[in-house]
Amino acid sequence: MELHQRIVSAPVDFGAVRTEFGLASGYPSEAVSEARDAVDAFAGDRVDRREIPLVTIDPPGAMDLDQALYVARTPTGFLLYYAIADVAAVVVPGGPLDRESLARGQTLYLPDGLIPLHPQVLSEDRASLLPDRDRPAALWTIECDELAEPVRYSVTRALVRSRARLDYAGVQADADANRLHPALAALPEFGRLRIEAGLRRGAINLRLPAQSVVRDGPEQTGINHWQLVVEPRTAVDDWNEQVSLLTGMCAARIMLDAHNSGASGKTIAASAAETSAADTAATPAPVETTAANGNPEYPGLLRTMPPAPAGAVDSMRRTAAALGVDWPARESAGRMLAGLDPNTPAALVLMSEATSLLRGASYTVLNGQAPDSVQHSAIGAPYAHVTAPLRRLADRYATEICLSHHAGIEVPQWVRDGLKAAAEAMRRSDAISAKLERACIDLTESTILVPRVGTDFDATVLREANHTRPAEIFIPTPPVLAKCLGSPPEGKQVRVRLAESDPATRTVTFVYQAEATPPG
Structure with missing residues (x-):
């Protein structure tokens, strides 16, 4: 990507x-x-x-x-x-x-x-x-x-x-x-x-x-x-x-x-x-x-x-395992992340989750x-x-x-x-x-995207939705980090649709298009 x-x-x-x-x-x-x-x-x-x-x-x-x-x-x-x-x-x-x-x-x-x-x-x-x-x-x-x-x-x-x-x-x-x-x-x-x-x-x-x-x-x-x-x-x-x-x-x-x-x-x-x-x-x-x-x-x-909150590294290890990323037991989070290709979906997901270690x-x-x-x-x-x-x-x-x-x-x-x-x-x-x-x-995201409401975009799901927050996605073209409604699967490349873009509130809303998601 x-x-x-x-x-x-x-x-x-x-x-x-x-x-x-x-x-x-x-x-x-x-x-x-x-x-x-x-x-x-x-x-x-x-x-x-x-x-x-x-x-x-x-x-x-x-x-x-x-x-x-x-x-x-x-x-x-x-x-x-x-x-x-x-x-x-x-x-x-x-x-x-x-x-x-x-x-x-x-x-x-x-x-x-x-x-x-x-x-x-x-x-x-x-x-x-x-x-x-x-x-x-x-x-x-x-x-x-x-x-x-x-x-x-x-x-x-x-x-x-x-x-x-x-x-x-x-x-x-x-x-x-x-x-x-x-x-x-x-x-x-x-x-x-x-x-x-x-x-x-x-x-x-x-x-x-x-x-x-x-x-x-x-x-x-x-x-x-x-x-x-x-x-x-x-x-x-x-x-x-x-x-x-x-x-x-x-x-x-x-x-x-x-x-x-x-x-x-x-x-x-x-x-x-x-x-x-x-x-x-x-x-x-x-x-x-x-x-x-x-x-x-x-x-x-x-x-x-x-130091990172208790359980944050354990949570990252579970995510890495789910994504198929090899993470040896004695290897630090920093060394594991350094070994990833930053342009892959798995790396984007793990680096996004790693922000929880650095607060x-x-x-x-x-x-x-x-x-x-x-x-x-x-x-x-x-x-x-x-x-x-x-x-x-x-x-x-x-x-x-x-x-x-x-x-x-x-x-x-x-x-x-x-x-x-x-x-x-x-x-x-x-x-x-x-x-x-x-x-x-x-403000720039919401202004640029106004004429593209209703358009579908390719996105990588950085975090899946849970009971307290929506999913988070990254769209490479244009480069946008945003929340997404629906339940897109974490670590997958999916299709999302821009439902709303409002410069007055500086917000954009994407919706997961499950039926339009390519296989794999």
């Missing part, structure tokens, strides 16, 4: 969605002025690392460039440099920009534009890691062994200079043609090893079709037409994601080691190296909780996810109390957001904590005072972001 499909477009106005969610139409002028006049508060303390040939990888046209990387093979493994925009250096604590970013939490994306966390003069210019410009950064240095497991890592304030702005499709084409930029020559091997390391930890990566709403035709034409697509995910997406995940895991380890021991920066680095080296032996045991009484002088901010993501503040868990179950390790501070508030706080720990200095008071509010802002904005994305997709 081919999942990347272009469909007929339709005019869609997202203004009603903006109004419904009360999205800000502009940035306060005093905050914009602060962003325009921003200066690097740590200009005199930075190490000059402009010699590192860093590059960025982002979607085409992106200007808010948070990360720049360089990864190379060494005689003992790999060396990774990962530069992250140093937003804390250009935002005045307690100032207009700080207050407004706290109210927003994160950048919100709509098909026709974005609601930025920071004024675009900052996020797309002054603080963005644009090519051929000197920029302040938090520079992570991560040394890895032959299995791409971290042995030593550190983070420090540095002055960096990106060499090129690359995009995923371009880097994938270069990888396929064996002509990668020198800064990325080791990325394919590194990324594959890190993916395997994740499977050893029990990480789960879902590859469900990800719907996107994209403009149909150039924006300059003034035609406000939109289409639904399922964007192809490249291997480069996966490799680049592993760089960010590794950095977030190192950040979490720094914060946990400090919080649990009250260690100095030097001791933290040593304990991190010892912990990482130990983790390379077989499958590392998960860290479930901090010490009974953490040190409140060493706060932290983790991205956490609780309850939140932000956990380390403040002297022992949390219920510090683990992120989808990653299989403690984890912290530190790689997207231009777009996500939590990263500014977590990065500043890591910088302080590594330097052996006290965590700034503004971080301690604002940590709880920052975590709450992230929880609130995460919920808004998810609802906003769904609303835009639902």
Whole structure:
């Protein structure tokens, strides 16, 4: 089943969605002025690392460039440099920009534009890691062994200079043609090893079709037409994601080691190296909780996810058996899913059901109390957001904590005072972001499908109906995830009929056409 499909477009106005969610139409002028006049508060303390040939990888046209990387093979493994925009250096604590970013939490994306966390003069210019410009950064240095497991890592304030702005499709084409930029020559091997390391930890990566709403035709034409697509995910997406995940895991380890021991920066680095080296032996045991009484002088901010609910994996195993998918008793859910062809009905069903394993993501503040868990179950390790501070508030706080720990200095008071509010802002904005994305997709689906009411479609049944909810289906052309009336059989390819499509309520209704379903 081919999942990347272009469909007929339709005019869609997202203004009603903006109004419904009360999205800000502009940035306060005093905050914009602060962003325009921003200066690097740590200009005199930075190490000059402009010699590192860093590059960025982002979607085409992106200007808010948070990360720049360089990864190379060494005689003992790999060396990774990962530069992250140093937003804390250009935002005045307690100032207009700080207050407004706290109210927003994160950048919100709509098909026709974005609601930025920071004024675009900052996020797309002054603080963005644009090519051929000197920029302040938090520079992570991560040394890895032959299995791409971290042995030593550190983070420090540095002055960096990106060499090129690359995009995923371009880097994938270069990888396929064996002509990668020198800064990325080791990325394919590194990324594959890190993916395997994740499977050893029990990480789960879902590859469900990800719907996107994209403009149909150039924006300059003034035609406000939109289409639904399922964007192809490249291997480069996966490799680049592993760089960010590794950095977030190192950040979490720094914060946990400090919080649990009250260690100095030097001791933290040593304990991190010892912990990482130990983790390379077989499958590392998960860290479930901090010490009974953490040190409140060493706060932290983790991205956490609780273990899967009791019985969820057993339910998945029953589904796999019913679908004829071989799942050895000792194999993790993540490894089983990784071995499936994502374009098959069985894979779609199992990945859809696996979402039940990955619920309850939140932000956990380390403040002297022992949390219920510090683990992120989808990653299989403690984890912290530190790689997207231009777009996500939590990263500014977590990065500043890591910088302080590594330097052996006290965590700034503004971080301690604002940590709880920052975590709450992230929880609130995460919920808004998810609802906003769904609303835009639902509006586009229902608008595009209006003229096709009464039409039959081929669909894969992701979940059968039960007493509390209707069945859920995936239609590849156009790419639609929807509820379906009737009792279509789970894991089967069936025919469904579009009974209703209502843009006013952003709903579509399909009905199972049992008599029209092809055999098998």
